[in-house]
Amino acid sequence: MKLIASLTSPYARKVRIVLAEKKIDCPLQLDIPWESTSTVADFNPLGKVPVLLMDDGSSLYDSRVIVEYLDAISPVSRLLPQDRRLLVETRRFEALADGICDAAANIVVERRRPTVQQSQEWVDRQQGKIDRGLAALSAMLGERHWCNGEGYSLADIATGCMLGYLDFRFADLPWRDLYPNLERLYDKLSAQASFADTVPPAA
The missing domain is CATH 3.40.30.10 (Glutaredoxin)
Incomplete structure (x- = not known):
């Protein structure tokens, strides 16, 4: 492979x-x-x-x-739960995190266009998706240690990658101030070797 x-x-x-x-x-x-x-x-x-x-x-x-x-x-470190309820919850986190990344990437692409061709309405629409998505993720996580409530899973990986992308492309977005529970999760994930070894290079 x-x-x-x-x-x-x-x-x-x-x-x-x-x-x-x-x-x-x-x-x-x-x-x-x-x-x-x-x-x-x-x-x-x-x-x-x-x-x-x-x-x-x-x-x-x-x-x-x-x-x-x-x-x-590979049976090592199963990241998708076998339990159907937990699997759906894990996939729900992943879908929402990926959707926020979609919206963020759309803004990045739009801002690369010549200024006269950019649409602020389009950017605002994508920003709204990011804002609502973060609020929903924070509410879903609540005070749990891991996204699906049971243990480290793909839900945490997807959420952590999304938050890292926001840091990388939208450093002025104050998501940490707005959602301290997401910050706690992200800090915990960032300490893991798999996250530390895949940090995007400085732009």
């Missing part, structure tokens, strides 16, 4: 953390989809990272599909 990824993608970081937690050795091929030399579209018709290249020449995408596959092929 080989992972095609960008070091700044929160979705790719999620997969890289899962690989580390599962102790799966997987070479990393760096590719930035925005660059003209990118070959991502050769393996994912949507032109997005991450992509997991399989030994038989096939490929898996997106991150949610990849992490489910990785969790299934």
Whole structure:
């Protein structure tokens, strides 16, 4: 297997953390989809990272599909609960965290356009998704130590990658002041080797 990824993608970081937690050795091929030399579209018709290249020449995408596959092929550190209720709760956190990343990435892309072509209405719409998503995640987490209430799981990884992406791209967003329970979770996650080893490079 080989992972095609960008070091700044929160979705790719999620997969890289899962690989580390599962102790799966997987070479990393760096590719930035925005660059003209990118070959991502050769393996994912949507032109997005991450992509997991399989030994038989096939490929898996997106991150949610990849992490489910990785969790299934190794019994080490199961990150998706077997209990149906906990699995749904874990997936709910992941979907919301990924959705916040989608909205944040949309703002990043919009701000890269020429100023005269940018739409503040579009940016505000995406910011609203981020604001509502953070409020919902904070309410869902409450005072629990882990997102699904039972133990470290993909829910925590997805949430941590999202918060890290906000720090990386939106350093002025005061999510820590607004949601101290998310800050506590993020600080705990950041101390883990899998998170520390995948911090995005300085812009």
